[in-house]
Amino acid sequence: MSQGFRQSQAMLHTWSGLLLGWVLFLVFVAGTIAFGREALNRWMRPELPRVEQPLAVLDGAQRFLQAKAPDAKIWFITMANERSPGATVFWQPQPKDGEPRGRGGRGRRDTQALIDANGDASTARDTRGGDFFYRFHFDLHYMPVIWARWLVGVATLMMLVAILSGIVTHKKIFRDFFTLRRGKGQRSWLDGHNATAVLALPFHLMITYTGLVTLMALLMPWAVIANYSDEAAFSKTVFPQVEAVERAGQPATLVRLSTVVRDAERRLGGPAGYVEVAEAGDSAQRISVTRAAASMLNTRPPRVTYDGTTGALLWQSPPPGGAAVTAGAMIGLHAGRFADPVARWIYFLCGVAGSVMVASGLVLWTVKRREKLPDPARPYLGFRLVERLNIAFVAGFPLGSAAMLWANRLLPTDMAERAAWEVHGLFIVWGAATIAGFVQTPKRAWTWQLALTGGLLALLPIFNIVATARGLPATVMASDLALASVDLVLLLLGIGYLAVARRVARHRPMASRMRADRAQTAAEPRRMALEPAE
Amino acid sequence: MRRGDVVLRALAALPIGYAVASLWAMALARILPGGPSEATITATLIAFVIAAAAAMWSFAASSGVRAVAVLLLLGGIAAAISWAAAGPLVAA
Numbered sequence: 173m174s175q176g177f178r179q180s181q182a183m184l185h186t187w188s189g190l191l192l193g194w195v196l197f198l199v200f201v202a203g204t205i206a207f208g209r210e211a212l213n214r215w216m217r218p219e220l221p222r223v224e225q226p227l228a229v230l231d232g233a234q235r236f237l238q239a240k241a242p243d244a245k246i247w248f249i250t251m252a253n254e255r256s257p258g259a260t261v262f263w264q265p266q267p268k269d270g271e272p273r274g275r276g277g278r279g280r281r282d283t284q285a286l287i288d289a290n291g292d293a294s295t296a297r298d299t300r301g302g303d304f305f306y307r308f309h310f311d312l313h314y315m316p317v318i319w320a321r322w323l324v325g326v327a328t329l330m331m332l333v334a335i336l337s338g339i340v341t342h343k344k345i346f347r348d349f350f351t352l353r354r355g356k357g358q359r360s361w362l363d364g365h366n367a368t369a370v371l372a373l374p375f376h377l378m379i380t381y382t383g384l385v386t387l388m389a390l391l392m393p394w395a396v397i398a399n400y401s402d403e404a405a406f407s408k409t410v411f412p413q414v415e416a417v418e419r420a421g422q423p424a425t426l427v428r429l430s431t432v433v434r435d436a437e438r439r440l441g442g443p444a445g446y447v448e449v450a451e452a453g454d455s456a457q458r459i460s461v462t463r464a465a466a467s468m469l470n471t472r473p474p475r476v477t478y479d480g481t482t483g484a485l486l487w488q489s490p491p492p493g494g495a496a497v498t499a500g501a502m503i504g505l506h507a508g509r510f511a512d513p514v515a516r517w518i519y520f521l522c523g524v525a526g527s528v529m530v531a532s533g534l535v536l537w538t539v540k541r542r543e544k545l546p547d548p549a550r551p552y553l554g555f556r557l558v559e560r561l562n563i564a565f566v567a568g569f570p571l572g573s574a575a576m577l578w579a580n581r582l583l584p585t586d587m588a589e590r591a592a593w594e595v596h597g598l599f600i601v602w603g604a605a606t607i608a609g610f611v612q613t614p615k616r617a618w619t620w621q622l623a624l625t626g627g628l629l630a631l632l633p634i635f636n637i638v639a640t641a642r643g644l645p646a647t648v649m650a651s652d653l654a655l656a657s658v659d660l661v662l663l664l665l666g667i668g669y670l671a672v673a674r675r676v677a678r679h680r681p682m683a684s685r686m687r688a689d690r691a692q693t694a695a696e697p698r699r700m701a702l703e704p705a706e
Numbered sequence: 707m708r709r710g711d712v713v714l715r716a717l718a719a720l721p722i723g724y725a726v727a728s729l730w731a732m733a734l735a736r737i738l739p740g741g742p743s744e745a746t747i748t749a750t751l752i753a754f755v756i757a758a759a760a761a762m763w764s765f766a767a768s769s770g771v772r773a774v775a776v777l778l779l780l781g782g783i784a785a786a787i788s789w790a791a792a793g794p795l796v797a798a
Contacts, residue, residue, distance in 0.1 A: 184765040333719075337762060385754070388754075396735075397797065398792075409742075494740070
């Protein structure tokens with residue numbers, strides 16, 4: 173590969189990595205946490221019993237909806253399974269005169285509920301659970317989701333460019349993988365950045381490219397626009413649905429949903445994921461059952477629709493074309509819903525490597541340039557900005573996340589807007605950490621934030637043992653490996669952060685190390701201290 | 707590298723590169739086999755690779771001017787193919 177090409181890609185790599193690197197760090201960290209979101213959903217509601225019989229929960233959901241929203245336009249039920257806290261239900265009321273559709277659904281709090289393992293409406297603490305991190309990693313927070321997805325989308329494209337240019341630029345990519353020089357300042361940071369990048373390179377390439385695919389409707393709508401004058405026609409082909417029904421105005425009893433779902437699971441070839449009931453209680457009622465996305469790679473699973481009064485099969489989704497399956501499988505690879513516990517651990521560890529890759533790249537930028545500063549005590553504005561943003565994001569965001577988990581434990585369970593306040597807690601702590609990162613000396617800011625993050629994370633499992641029924645001994649005895657894993661990961665991460673914080677606290681910059689050694693050499697001329705040349 | 711040159715390359719990489727990828731998405735959506743919905747999806751998947759390649763080319767090209775010129779040319783070719791296949795770029 174020519175020298176010129178490699179060098180040109182080096183500059184591209186630095187800038188495409190740096191400019192939105194802080195956004196990428198958030199996406200990687202939140203996305204990595206999101207691989208464990210189901211476990212976190214349960215961990216953050218320790219009061220809830222484990223789901224044993226998903227169909228019994230469905231019966232409870234039907235009872236609940238028939239009592240609470242008997243003539244809603246649509247009911248949506250997400251089936252419970254052993255890994256979820258229960259069945260989430262939401263409904264859309266009938267539209268009032270003049271409105272095109274009823275106001276309801278996932279966004280509103282008064283048209284949704286959680287049905288627990290016993291089939292009752294849950295009274296567990298209100299929380300967004302692990303799903304917060306999942307949503308955050310593409311919707312961010314406190315901003316319209318379209319803006320967030322554009323920002324994340326552009327950052328992801330830059331990430332893809334950074335990975336590809338990084339591969340081109342890296343001369344001895346395989347030999348260097350086995351190189352990790354410790355305690356050598358810039359070289360060590362480079363080795364760490366390279367190792368975490370190359371170690372999980374197939375994962376990083378896959379997750380970045382498939383991340384773009386998940387946002388393709390927003391980021392690259394042009395192919396649709398070229399071929400379809402009406403975007404709905406394209407949606408109908410790719411997401412086929414049975415025709416919508418008009419309410420007939422004649423009351424009719426809904427068949428038992430669990431019976432229909434049993435038949436549907438047979439036809440779909442796997443467990444059910446979602447159940448939708450349109451116009452419940454009316455003679456035109458219909459039940460649609462979609463296969464669980466977790467049971468297959470393609471995230472656009474097949475669907476069947478039944479008559480809600482008789483239980484007769486009305487419609488089955490047609491088999492999708494090759495390109496549609498490919499796109500669905502790519503999204504499936506990104507989300508990893510199909511992953512069993514072993515595969516999920518691999519996803520998680522690769523995500524951790526990716527987060528370390530992004531963080532070490534950001535820090536490397538400052539380490540490299542610090543040595544070339546004309547006046548190290550007064551760096552130029554760009555350098556100061558990068559240095560402080562690194563603290564704010566790389567240290568501040570994990571600290572905020574740890575604080576949010578503590579808010580989940582400590583906020584009163586009957587508090588109004590409790591779920592929203594858990595999230596506010598994250599941002600309040602993150603904000604404070606950011607301010608400290610700009611005001612204090614970098615070393616001090618890094619040290620206390622990393623140490624506090626470590627302490628908060630490591631103490632959570634202890635708190636669980638003392639104050640909840642789901643501490644490690646209890647969950648291990650009950651073979652509840654999902655909850656036990658969360659506590660274990662928190663403990664290990666906490667210890668890891670404390671170790672890093674100690675390293676930072678003890679760090680002496682290269683320049684002052686060399687000055688100290690030279691002073692020692694001058695005082696003892698007979699002992700020759702060798703400092704390796706950088 | 708001179709600042710003006712880098713600015714041109716950055717323009718080539720992101721806004722122009724994205725536009726070129728979008729134009730090729732439109733062209734491929736019209737000429738790939740398999741029916742409109744299949745070709746549309748395939749074209750969209752390929753477009754991201756084109757966008758990344760355009761960004762890499764913007765920095766590998768011998769000058770910023772050359773980067774912009776080549777990308778504009780490739781975009782023009784895509785637009786021409788799109789138009790030849792089915793008329794106005796935005797489906798009527």
